[in-house]
Amino acid sequence: MDVVRLLMVDDHLMLAEALSARLAEVPDLWVVGHCPTGDPRLPDLVRQSRPDVITLDLEPAGAGRLVRRLQEVRPAAEVVVLTGIRDVRKAVEAARDGAAAWVPKERGIERLTEVLRGVRRGQSWYPPDLLGPVLRELREDVVRAGQRNGPLDALSDRERDVLAGMVAGKRGAQIAGELLISTETVRTHTRSILAKLRVHSQLEAVSVARAAGLRGEPDGEP
Incomplete structure (x- = not known):
């Protein structure tokens, strides 16, 4: 337990x-x-x-x-x-x-x-x-973030890997296992991703990533 x-x-x-x-x-x-x-x-x-x-x-x-x-x-x-x-x-x-x-x-x-x-x-x-007002404000944040040029350019290669896993709908433990890093490291990368993209949740980060063209590989694909 x-x-x-x-x-x-x-x-x-x-x-x-x-x-x-x-x-x-x-x-x-x-x-x-x-x-x-x-x-x-x-x-x-x-x-x-x-x-x-x-x-x-x-x-x-x-x-x-x-x-x-x-x-x-x-x-x-x-x-x-x-x-x-x-x-x-x-x-x-x-x-x-x-x-x-x-x-x-x-x-x-x-x-x-x-x-x-x-x-x-x-x-x-x-x-x-x-919840409604909070989501509306966060959606507006996503739109503003998506309008910036090259929003993913500030991310490191490892942060992009973690973000790609998030886009694919994978949980932190699964991302950690595939990248051979600890779940704590995934959490640290996630915090850094949110800060660099100037968003405030993983949902917003995924929306920005998709708008920028980043695609995650679905589970089961190489």
Whole structure:
């Protein structure tokens, strides 16, 4: 059984402790720690605890760009926004910065548990009332990126290989096996691809790649 290592970043200590206690009852979730958003020790805690998933509250002032900063410290971790605010603009910014999911705090523990497991498998989740606006903004980002000259020119040969695998619909583990690299390296290349293409999700990267003429080989073909 794969255990998801979870770090909770939230200024509401009582909520964080209560959630930690509830999640500790789930066999495949392990809360490795919790920390306030403004704690200067947060980067060190992320490095030391090596979480697979980080939940982040965006309510505190100044927490808006923490999604990107946390992923810079721990590229292998997925960030899930766990918050009480319902702000379309902040949801779009979080998606652009790479947040895999946005979960309102009023959702039940069952939904949160499903999302935490899902993002570890490469899935994303945003509530229906935010998903439409977020997707519209991300689609516009794809169009703008596709209009640039030679959007794939900035990629290294290995990054193009990884992107071609994504275009073919392959998962990270399959891409890693075919390229004889680790899944962690695939994740690192993926982060670099998104940054260089100036997009914010693998779906956008695939759209840009197809618009630029990159084709992945379907499974089963040489």
